[in-house]
Amino acid sequence: MIVGLLSIFGAYGLAIAMVHLSRAWFRSEHRRxxxxxxxxxxxxxxxxxxxxxxxxxxxxxxxxxxxxxxxxxxxxxxxxxxxxxxxxxxxxxxxxxxxxxxxxxxxxxxxxxxxxxxxxxxxxxxxxxxxxxx
Incomplete structure (x- = not known):
């Protein structure tokens, strides 16, 4: 059960990190x-x-x-x-x-x-x- 909870939190954390990284890349590259x-x-x-x-x-x-x-x-x-x-x-x-x-x-x-x-x-x-x- 703990392993399942950790994998869910890990997936959410990875998704949040990817959203922030993609937004930072988009803003720096395409938003002069x-x-x-x-x-x-x-x-x-x-x-x-x-x-x-x-x-x-x-x-x-x-x-x-x-x-x-x-x-x-x-x-x-x-x-x-x-x-x-x-x-x-x-x-x-x-x-x-x-x-x-x-x-x-x-x-x-x-x-x-x-x-x-x-x-x-x-x-x-x-x-x-x-x-x-x-």
């Missing part, structure tokens, strides 16, 4: 992070909502993301709000000031083998690339 580039200009009213939405949806989908906020010389508090959020999540949020198209092309080329989503927040059609709209 998504890189979002948000181009902003005077979006203080919405930037916090956009960033929190991206972070929340990525957590719900168990998907790693990296968000770069490129500010095109905003005249409101857009940059300050984004920097405040970036302080609490330094590995997920990066703040850059707009340096022209060459800077954007260089950043995208750095991650060309991964998924990069470019969203200009002033263009309502491009907002559909933010996961909440999907």
């Amino acid at each position: 992070p998504i890189h979002y580039v948000l181009l902003t200009r005077n979006n203080a009213m919405h930037i916090e909502w956009y960033l929190r939405t991206l972070l929340f949806v990525s957590k719900m989908k168990a998907r790693d993301i990296h968000v770069v906020v490129m500010d095109e010389r905003s005249e409101d508090d857009t940059l300050a709000i984004a920097e405040r959020l970036a302080e609490s999540r330094p590995n997920q949020l990066e703040i850059m000031e707009w340096g022209g198209d060459a800077q954007l092309d260089e950043w995208i080329a750095r991650y060309e083998s991964e998924e990069v989503v470019l969203v200009r927040l002033s263009n309502t059609k491009e907002l559909q690339h933010i996961p909440l709209y999907q």
Whole structure:
């Protein structure tokens, strides 16, 4: 009877270990992070909502993301709000000031083998690339 119980516990333990190993393999091999580039200009009213939405949806989908906020010389508090959020999540949020198209092309080329989503927040059609709209 003890041998039977030990074999049942052993089978359950082996099944649990296999599920965890396969999940870890799948996540590391097939789930590369998504890189979002948000181009902003005077979006203080919405930037916090956009960033929190991206972070929340990525957590719900168990998907790693990296968000770069490129500010095109905003005249409101857009940059300050984004920097405040970036302080609490330094590995997920990066703040850059707009340096022209060459800077954007260089950043995208750095991650060309991964998924990069470019969203200009002033263009309502491009907002559909933010996961909440999907």
